[in-house]
Amino acid sequence: MNWFHFSSPSTFYGLAGRLAPWFFILATALAAWGLYLGLLVAPTDAQQGEVYRVIFIHVPTAWMSMFLYFIMACYCALTLVFNTRLSAMMARAIAPTGAMFTFIALWTGAFWGRPTWGTYWVWDARLTSELVLLFLYFGYMSLANAFEDPRRGDRAAALLALIGVVNLPIIYFSVQWWNTLHQGSSVSFKGTSMHVTMLTGMLVMSASAWMYAIGATLVRVRSVILERERRAQWIRNLPEASA
Amino acid sequence: MSAPAPKRHQASGSFSGGFSWAMARDLRLAWRHPDEAVLTVAFFALVASLFPLGIGAEPQLLARIGPGVIWVGALLAAFLALPGLFAADYADGSLEQMTLSPHPALGWAAGKVAAHWIVSGLPLTLLSPLIGLQYGLSPDTLGVQALSLLIGTPVLSLLGGACAALALGARGGGMLLALLALPLFVPVLIFGAGAAEAQATGLSATPHLSLLGAALIAALVGLPVAVGAAVRIAVD
Amino acid sequence: MTAIWWKSWADFWAMGGQAYFVWMSFGALLVAIVVELLLLRVRRKRALAAIEEERDLEAEN
Numbered sequence: 001m002n003w004f005h006f007s008s009p010s011t012f013y014g015l016a017g018r019l020a021p022w023f024f025i026l027a028t029a030l031a032a033w034g035l036y037l038g039l040l041v042a043p044t045d046a047q048q049g050e051v052y053r054v055i056f057i058h059v060p061t062a063w064m065s066m067f068l069y070f071i072m073a074c075y076c077a078l079t080l081v082f083n084t085r086l087s088a089m090m091a092r093a094i095a096p097t098g099a100m101f102t103f104i105a106l107w108t109g110a111f112w113g114r115p116t117w118g119t120y121w122v123w124d125a126r127l128t129s130e131l132v133l134l135f136l137y138f139g140y141m142s143l144a145n146a147f148e149d150p151r152r153g154d155r156a157a158a159l160l161a162l163i164g165v166v167n168l169p170i171i172y173f174s175v176q177w178w179n180t181l182h183q184g185s186s187v188s189f190k191g192t193s194m195h196v197t198m199l200t201g202m203l204v205m206s207a208s209a210w211m212y213a214i215g216a217t218l219v220r221v222r223s224v225i226l227e228r229e230r231r232a233q234w235i236r237n238l239p240e241a242s243a
Numbered sequence: 244m245s246a247p248a249p250k251r252h253q254a255s256g257s258f259s260g261g262f263s264w265a266m267a268r269d270l271r272l273a274w275r276h277p278d279e280a281v282l283t284v285a286f287f288a289l290v291a292s293l294f295p296l297g298i299g300a301e302p303q304l305l306a307r308i309g310p311g312v313i314w315v316g317a318l319l320a321a322f323l324a325l326p327g328l329f330a331a332d333y334a335d336g337s338l339e340q341m342t343l344s345p346h347p348a349l350g351w352a353a354g355k356v357a358a359h360w361i362v363s364g365l366p367l368t369l370l371s372p373l374i375g376l377q378y379g380l381s382p383d384t385l386g387v388q389a390l391s392l393l394i395g396t397p398v399l400s401l402l403g404g405a406c407a408a409l410a411l412g413a414r415g416g417g418m419l420l421a422l423l424a425l426p427l428f429v430p431v432l433i434f435g436a437g438a439a440e441a442q443a444t445g446l447s448a449t450p451h452l453s454l455l456g457a458a459l460i461a462a463l464v465g466l467p468v469a470v471g472a473a474v475r476i477a478v479d
Numbered sequence: 480m481t482a483i484w485w486k487s488w489a490d491f492w493a494m495g496g497q498a499y500f501v502w503m504s505f506g507a508l509l510v511a512i513v514v515e516l517l518l519l520r521v522r523r524k525r526a527l528a529a530i531e532e533e534r535d536l537e538a539e540n
Contacts, residue, residue, distance in 0.1 A: 039491070040483050040484060040485065040491070041482065041483060041484055042484065043484055044484070044495065049495050049496075049497055050494040050495035050496075050497050050501060051494070051495075051497040051500050051501055053494070053501055054500065054501060054504045054505075057504060057505060057508050058504070061508070080472070096515070096518075097515065100511050100512075100515055103511065104507060104508050104511050107504070107507050108504040108507065108508070111500045111501075111503045111504045111507075112500065112504065114500060115497055115500050128429065128433070132426045132427075132429050135422065135425075135426035136426055138422060139422045139423045139426065142415065142419055142422055142423075143409060143410070143413065143419065143423060146410070146413035146414045146415050146419055147412065147413055147414070152412075152476065152477075152479075155476045156409045156410075156413070156473070156476050156477070157409075159405070159409060159469060159472055159473055159476060160406070160409055160423060162469075163402070163405060163427065163466075163469055164426075164427070166461075170430065212512070216515060216516075216519065219519050219523070220519055220522065222523065223519070223522040223523045223525075223526045226523070226526035226527065226529075226530065227526045227529065230526070230529055230530045230533055231533065235530060236530065236534060240527060241527055241530045241531070
């Protein structure tokens, strides 16, 4: 398989269009299974009561907020090193979904924190660094769109995203480095502290979040390609573009 | 501000050559037009005096909020000085000339940031004990405060320098620069203000200062490259 | 693994008295996803409209 074949926007446009629906179908099926396990089957948590069920969306969205930033940063590195067009478009397509997951991770954390900690928000390391991550996504998107020349926006925003990568280990290790209110990871693969249904539900929901993120990114990258290549002949020959 | 062009006969460029040339040049310019440095320091002093007037002047309250207010004030002053780092050189084309010089971008970019720190971060650091006295901080706390600013403000200059270069010629101007730079300043603020705070409350400031020092080392190693790359992106 | 935990639907919606926090969280995610999917649609329509516009402009010239 020749991967370079798909690194051209014109080929990737078609491929993304064919793949995206499958990822949405997978995401929906996994979400249905995960929500069934998490909301209907899983027993209540002895200490926290029913509110712990927020974990089934809080943890997957928090994971995705970091994964998506990491993947975006990888595409940004490709953009800066090889100056490839598609990688910059992919990074632009990932950012809004990443910001959405970051926002939901903060929001669900607040609504989980209120009954368990007694407050919606604390300025501890985990929450603060996650908030910084949200601003990094916003900064990336603003900078990418701040120039007349989109290629300049690609490269400037890519460098910003790479500087922001230092925030990822801070978020991830903040619970261990600083002894703060946010609880440590509930998932440890050596002898998990969780009920097996809870763990399965959480992992299924994470898989669903992955599939959704890929689907949304593929749909968005198609729009980015349409916006950027709108003068190209192959775009004009597309059935959807020729009314 | 017309730039004396880098000497052409120096065929082979070097990091130190570029660094010292750019730093000397920017310091000379700052010496000729000292208003920017003066304004930065004046802004810092003004912001710091707004808080007692706005929140209340009880000595205990002031001693409590002093370290944080001084750090936030210094951070905002350093931020407001950022556009001056590259904007004029970008507008009159001397930044482009620098990218054509034989010296690596890493060198002269670091030199410009160093000069910028000397006219913004360093005066802020030197002024901070005076402001601290107004807040009734103890001599120990004043010392730790100044030390934390001495370590922390170069990190702000490096991070901010990279952001200022990235935002050159962008729509959105100062607001965009705020969105890019301020989130990156957050860890520096936490460790910096934390050091003086710890000292004021009788705890050890060493952990915060070590973390701040580690951040400075990481910034010195990694960020000059980023500033140089950002300038190249802006000029290309 | 497949037994339903709840005794009744009312029980389920009440979430042991913590319904507000649970449903505010799940609801926000639902809203966010719906909004994102709508924005994706809008963006695609706009991009296609821009192509159309450009083609018309060129045809006029």
